[in-house]
Amino acid sequence: MKKIFVIGGDGFCGWPTALHLSQLGHEVTIIDNLSRRKIDEELGANSLTPIVSMDQRLEAWWVLSGNRIRFEELDVAEEYDRLECLLDTHQPDTVIHFGEQRAAPFSMKGPNEKRYTVDNNIRATHNLLAAVAQLSTDPHVIHLGTMGVYGYDDDGLEIPEGYLKVYIPGDDRQIFQRDILYPTNPGSVYHMTKSMDQLLFQFYAKNDLLRVTDLHQGIVWGTQTAETRLDDRLINRFDYDGDYGTVLNRFLMQAAVGHPLTVHGTGGQTRAFIHIQDTVKCIALAVDNPPPRNGKVKILNQMTETYTVRHLAKLVSRISNADVAYVDNPRNEAAENGLRVSNKTLISLGLDPITLEKGLLDETQQIARRFAHRFRPEMIPCVSTWTDRQRPGVLKGAHAA
Amino acid sequence: MKKIFVIGGDGFCGWPTALHLSQLGHEVTIIDNLSRRKIDEELGANSLTPIVSMDQRLEAWWVLSGNRIRFEELDVAEEYDRLECLLDTHQPDTVIHFGEQRAAPFSMKGPNEKRYTVDNNIRATHNLLAAVAQLSTDPHVIHLGTMGVYGYDDDGLEIPEGYLKVYIPGDDRQIFQRDILYPTNPGSVYHMTKSMDQLLFQFYAKNDLLRVTDLHQGIVWGTQTAETRLDDRLINRFDYDGDYGTVLNRFLMQAAVGHPLTVHGTGGQTRAFIHIQDTVKCIALAVDNPPPRNGKVKILNQMTETYTVRHLAKLVSRISNADVAYVDNPRNEAAENGLRVSNKTLISLGLDPITLEKGLLDETQQIARRFAHRFRPEMIPCVSTWTDRQRPGVLKGAHAA
Numbered sequence: 001m002k003k004i005f006v007i008g009g010d011g012f013c014g015w016p017t018a019l020h021l022s023q024l025g026h027e028v029t030i031i032d033n034l035s036r037r038k039i040d041e042e043l044g045a046n047s048l049t050p051i052v053s054m055d056q057r058l059e060a061w062w063v064l065s066g067n068r069i070r071f072e073e074l075d076v077a078e079e080y081d082r083l084e085c086l087l088d089t090h091q092p093d094t095v096i097h098f099g100e101q102r103a104a105p106f107s108m109k110g111p112n113e114k115r116y117t118v119d120n121n122i123r124a125t126h127n128l129l130a131a132v133a134q135l136s137t138d139p140h141v142i143h144l145g146t147m148g149v150y151g152y153d154d155d156g157l158e159i160p161e162g163y164l165k166v167y168i169p170g171d172d173r174q175i176f177q178r179d180i181l182y183p184t185n186p187g188s189v190y191h192m193t194k195s196m197d198q199l200l201f202q203f204y205a206k207n208d209l210l211r212v213t214d215l216h217q218g219i220v221w222g223t224q225t226a227e228t229r230l231d232d233r234l235i236n237r238f239d240y241d242g243d244y245g246t247v248l249n250r251f252l253m254q255a256a257v258g259h260p261l262t263v264h265g266t267g268g269q270t271r272a273f274i275h276i277q278d279t280v281k282c283i284a285l286a287v288d289n290p291p292p293r294n295g296k297v298k299i300l301n302q303m304t305e306t307y308t309v310r311h312l313a314k315l316v317s318r319i320s321n322a323d324v325a326y327v328d329n330p331r332n333e334a335a336e337n338g339l340r341v342s343n344k345t346l347i348s349l350g351l352d353p354i355t356l357e358k359g360l361l362d363e364t365q366q367i368a369r370r371f372a373h374r375f376r377p378e379m380i381p382c383v384s385t386w387t388d389r390q391r392p393g394v395l396k397g398a399h400a401a
Numbered sequence: 402m403k404k405i406f407v408i409g410g411d412g413f414c415g416w417p418t419a420l421h422l423s424q425l426g427h428e429v430t431i432i433d434n435l436s437r438r439k440i441d442e443e444l445g446a447n448s449l450t451p452i453v454s455m456d457q458r459l460e461a462w463w464v465l466s467g468n469r470i471r472f473e474e475l476d477v478a479e480e481y482d483r484l485e486c487l488l489d490t491h492q493p494d495t496v497i498h499f500g501e502q503r504a505a506p507f508s509m510k511g512p513n514e515k516r517y518t519v520d521n522n523i524r525a526t527h528n529l530l531a532a533v534a535q536l537s538t539d540p541h542v543i544h545l546g547t548m549g550v551y552g553y554d555d556d557g558l559e560i561p562e563g564y565l566k567v568y569i570p571g572d573d574r575q576i577f578q579r580d581i582l583y584p585t586n587p588g589s590v591y592h593m594t595k596s597m598d599q600l601l602f603q604f605y606a607k608n609d610l611l612r613v614t615d616l617h618q619g620i621v622w623g624t625q626t627a628e629t630r631l632d633d634r635l636i637n638r639f640d641y642d643g644d645y646g647t648v649l650n651r652f653l654m655q656a657a658v659g660h661p662l663t664v665h666g667t668g669g670q671t672r673a674f675i676h677i678q679d680t681v682k683c684i685a686l687a688v689d690n691p692p693p694r695n696g697k698v699k700i701l702n703q704m705t706e707t708y709t710v711r712h713l714a715k716l717v718s719r720i721s722n723a724d725v726a727y728v729d730n731p732r733n734e735a736a737e738n739g740l741r742v743s744n745k746t747l748i749s750l751g752l753d754p755i756t757l758e759k760g761l762l763d764e765t766q767q768i769a770r771r772f773a774h775r776f777r778p779e780m781i782p783c784v785s786t787w788t789d790r791q792r793p794g795v796l797k798g799a800h801a802a
Contacts (some may be wrong), residue, residue, distance in 0.1 A: 080516060111531040115481060118527045119520075122597075126519045130512040133788075141442045157569060166567035166579075168558060176558045178567075179786075180584035184600065192604045196523075196597045199585065203593045207733050208788055332608050387609055 001025045002287065003090060005139070007076055007128070008098030009069075010054060011036045012237045013144060013220065014281055017096065018228035019144035019234065020280040021287065022067045029090065030054075031081035031083075032099070033075035035120075036237075037105070045241040045379050048253065048371045049223060052233050060233035077123040084131040087139070094287050095132070096142045099124045100193065104148070105330070106243040114189045121193035125200050133208040140290035141201075142283065145216040145340065147272045147303055149195045151185025154270070154338040161342055162214065162299025187333050188386070201297045210295050212278045217279065218272030218303030218341075221248040222359060223367045225277045236276065238367050239388035241379035242393075247309055248273070248316070248356075250380065255320035256368035257375055262384070264393045265329035267310030268336030272303035275354040285349045301343045312356075319361055327393045332386035402426045404491060406540070408477055408529070409499030411455060412437045412569065413638045414545060414621065414680055418497065420628035420635065421681040422688065423468045432484075432490065433500070434476035436521075437638075440507070446642040446780050449654065449772045450624060451458035451644065453634050454503075461634035478524040485532040488540070495688050496533070497543045500525040501594065505549070506731070506785035507644040515590045522594035525600050534609040541691035542602075543684065546617040548673045548704055548742065550596045552586025555671075555739040562743055563700025588734050589787070597760075602698045610694050614687045617736035618680065619673030619704030619742075622649040624762060624768045626678045637677065639768050642780035643794075648710055649674070649717070649757075651781065656721035657769035658776055665783070665794045666730035668711030669737030673704035676755040686750045702744045713757075720762055728794045733787035 004021055008014040008028030012020045022028045034054065039048055040256065052060075058069050074082050076099045087095070100121040101107065107117040126144070132139060150159050160182065168176040184195040228236045237246045240253040251261045274282075282302045291298035307315075313324045329335070347353075382393040405422055409415040410431030410744040423429045427628045434456065439446055453461075459470050475483050486604045489495070501522040502508065526544070527542035533540060551560050561583065569577040582603065585596040600614045629637045638645045641654040675683075683703045692699035708716075714725045730736070 036427065084512070111481070111485070111535045114531045115524075115528065116536075119524060122523050123516075127516065130515045133515075133555060134512045144466070154579055154581075156575065157571050164569060166569050168565060168567050170558050174557065176556055179558075180581075183579065183581035183584075186600070186604060188608075192600055195578070197602050199593055199596050202588060203590070207589075253461070395441070 001027065003027045004287065005029050005092045006098065007031045007095065007102070008139055010034055011098055012239070013096040013276070016225040016228050016236050016276055017280050017283050018069055019061060020058065020225060020284060022061065022069050023065060024284060026051065029070040029072060031074050031086070038112070043176070043241065043243060044274065045244065046374070047237040048240055048374055049235045049238045049367065050220060051235070051237060056149040056233055056342045060231050061316060064082060070317065076127055077120045078141070080127045080401060081133065082099045084134065087131055088135050090338060091137045092139045094142060095128065095139045096283060096350060097125065097128055098144050102190065103244045104188035104190045105371045105382060107188050108386050109243070117189050119192055122196055125197045129200055129204040131212065132210055133381045135205055141210060142286050143197065143201065143214045143215045145197065146191055146194045147216050147218045147301065148186055148191035149184045149198060149216060150182055151187065152269070152334055152337040152339065153185055156338065158342055159301065161301050161345055162216070162297070171250045175231040184378050187331070190217055203330040205297045206295045209292050209295055211293055214300040215282065215286060215300050218274045219246050219325055220276050220279055221273055221356070222275040222354070222363055223245065225280050238371070242382035244368050248312060251313060251316040252364055252368040253375060254380065255316050255322040256364065256372045257377065258361055259377070260323040260325035260395060261313045261316060262325050262327045262393055263309055263313050264327060264331065265335050267313060268308055269333060270306055270308045270337050270339040273305050273307060274303045275359055278304055278351060278353055281351060282346050283328055285351065289349065301341050302346060303341055303343055305356060306339045306341065307356065315356060315360060319364060325395050327395055328391035330382050330385040330390045330393045332390055384392065402428065403494040404428045405688065406430050406432055406493045406496040407499065408432045408496065411435055412499055413640070414446060415499040417488050417629050417677055418681050418684050419470055419687060420462060421626060423462065423470050424628050425464060425685060430471040430493070432477065432487070435474060435714050444642065444644060446645065447775070447776050448638040449641055450636045450639045450768065452636070452638060457634055461632050462597060464800065465631050473684050478521045478717070478723040479487070479526055481528045481532065481598065484528055486537065488532055488538055489536050492538045493540045495543060496529065496540045497684060498526065498529055499545050503591065504645045505589035505591040506783060508589050509787050510644070510785045518590050519594055522601060523597055526598045530601055530605040530611065533611055534605055542611060542613045543687050544598065544602065544615045546598065546615045547592055547595045548617050548619050548702065549582055549587055550585045550593035550599060550617060551609045552588065553670070553735055553738040554586055555741065557739065558742040559743055560702065562702050562746055563617070563698070589730070605761050606698045607696045610696055612694055613632070614692060614699045614701065616683065616687060616701050616703040619675045621677050621680055622647065622674055622757065623676040623678060623755070623764055626681050639772070643783035644785060650719040651712060652714060653765055653769040654776060655781065656717050656723040656772045657765065660778070661716060661724040661726035661796060662714045662779070663726050663728045663794055663796055664710055664714050665728060665732065666736050668727065669709055670734065671707055671709045671738050671740040673740060673742055674706050674708060674757060675704045676760055679705055679752060679754055680754060683729050683747050686752065690750065701746045702742050703747060704742055704744055706757060707740045707742065708757065716761060717755060720765060726798055729792035730785040731783045731791045731794045733791055
């Protein structure tokens with residue numbers, strides 16, 4: 001059993017991960033600045049599901065499981081010395097780093113949000129790496145990346161797990177071969193920070209022989225895991241607002257309250273998805289399988305299915321009879337793209353994915369309908385536009401909120 | 402004639418650039434936090450050449466040339482609002498961004514220097530881009546990058562100007578072709594920040610159609626330009642300390658005081674070089690040739706010659722009769738590498754390079770010997786080691802300081 005730090009352990013992925021690892025018998029410490037709760041206040045938004053205080057969460061878990069999770073309120077981007085001290089004192093085997101601002105629309109709202117996203121995310125990652133390089137402790141660092149670093153400029157090539165073998169014709173008919181980081185093409189400031197993170201990991205793995213696993217995750221859907229389901233005080237976040245709500249949550253919420261499903265543009269954007277239950281399983285697999293100390297970051301694609309947004313809307317419509325409405329796309333992105341992704345490593349380690357086809361109905365009944373009384377329709381529109389050339393994704397006419 | 406901001410206009414490249422552009426008739430504003438002077442104090446180091454205050458520099462230039470250069474003391478990484486306001490008020494045609502911590506050994510001294518380098522450099526670049534994207538003003542952004550982003554893992558391929566055409570075999574015998582940013586392989590935290598800058602430029606050029614030129618510069622040698630030579634109050638920096646002194650300055654200084662030239666490792670490291678006079682000419686060429694607004698960063702290689710460190714030592718030894726001493730290499734890098742670089746764009750625009758063979762003697766007589774009385778031998782050793790596995794580049798025995 002391992003000693004594990006979960007940075008960002010109060011967030012949507014971090015919290016169920018901390019519980020799952022604790023359930024498996026690991027000794028878990030959550031490190032979090034509670035920024036996700038503060039951003040809710042700033043945006044006037046809220047999780048559909050009611051989230052209790054960290055103290056209440058941890059006490060409930062202790063009572064139910066008999067396992068203690070330690071909590072340190074600490075801003076990894078701002079409090080380097082405390083971070084270094086914690087690492088030195090506790091000597092964790094594994095540090096899981098979720099401590100980043102994770103919403104693309106939030107990161108594109110304006111200069112302050114762009115700057116916060118860059119400053120927070122880059123400094124959080126770099127402070128962690130600088131501290132680990134400085135100390136004799138040598139934890140395996142696991143980072144949550146994103147499929148978005150690869151970009152969506154599909155030309156039929158299957159996206160490999162992080163690295164690409166390329167051939168380069170030189171002068172004099174010579175052909176050069178290189179194994180390179182997959183060329184990055186992020187579509188928002190948020191995604192850009194994860195591309196920049198890749199360069200931080202690449203350098204510290206090479207120079208300091210740090211062991212790093214970077215998990216390029218698809219869009220997460222679902223709310224509950226085996227552990228968060230045990231008690232309402234352990235429930236996970238369900239965000240549906242225009243900034244933090246991902247596409248499926250927003251469709252489910254719209255369906256639950258009889259609002260048309262608002263598809264941005266043509267809905268031809270293909271994206272990768274994964275259920276939150278599979279996320280926590282993947283992270284446990286990553287914990288158990290650190291890379292060798294060989295100067296190279298281990299990169300895995302943490303996703304299980306691809307869908308177009310249009311197809312997702314149809315799935316939700318089928319179980320809810322909701323209408324589908326096509327609205328302006330606030331994002332600066334290709335209207336249509338294909339997407340083929342290799343996820344062979346996690347599958348080969350035993351991941352057995354939950355599919356949208358099977359899991360969607362549960363999610364609708366257990367979350368969207370159950371908590372519909374907490375729904376605030378004014379939070380639905382996506383008003384953060386990527387540039388002055390885009391328009392908000394707002395329904396016009398009879399159904400407009 | 403253009404209105405030009407020079408961020409970092411008090412530094413080694415920024416100051417002569419500001420003067421040269423002013424001499425050409427451009428309206429120049431220097432924006433600088435004077436951090437280079439503060440780092441000197443922190444390190445207990447100094448420029449061999451005496452540097453007067455910014456007020457004295459600008460007054461001397463006004464008297465001599467009749468041209469006014471405006472100065473704003475401002476930290477671009479910390480004072481976003483003032484930066485945005487200045488850009489909005491003055492609507493510059495061009496913003497030249499030198500505002501980054503530029504010494505690789507300094508960036509590797511310890512966690513504080515690593516963190517300062519990342520925090521300052523990334524935030525400075527991103528604040529500038531976020532402000533330009535926010536405002537209706539639309540300056541051409543020129544950035545000083547580094548040849549170091551390409552790395553030194555030579556396999557004989559000529560390094561192109563920023564982009565590489567690669568071929569990727571897919572399944573089913575299909576071959577995919579892509580034009581990608583040259584895969585980056587930085588060798589220090591400093592170089593890493595310039596690699597990360599590339600991703601910032603890539604994103605803002607694509608999303609906001611900013612016009613950006615990134616100049617990947619070699620190691621600069623030489624001290625004076627036509628303008629800095631006009632008066633001792635205009636003289637440029639000559640750094641020779643183990644952190645900020647580049648290899649040629651350090652050899653020249655050692656030769657001037659009868660110290661053996663300390664070559665790190667075998668001296669087989671091949672690097673790209675350019676004279677400071679050519680630097681300012683290249684930047685003037687970049688000012689005159691902004692890229693089209695096509696979503697793509699214009700990348701040029703700003704270098705004129707390649708030499709091994711060993712060969713450089715021989716050149717200096719030849720004109721000075723200095724001994725050459727091989728010492729430990731404090732850097733974590735390949736002992737030997739080849740390097741072939743394309744610099745065709747700047748040559749095609751009319752750059753006529755100053756060669757080391759021709760310019761070296763002048764530099765020795767006019768700077769290293771003239772100011773030898775200001776030399777402090779204790780500043781010479783390179784004591785910043787890349788990891789615990791490296792040793793400082795210190796001469797042992799009779800000649801050790």
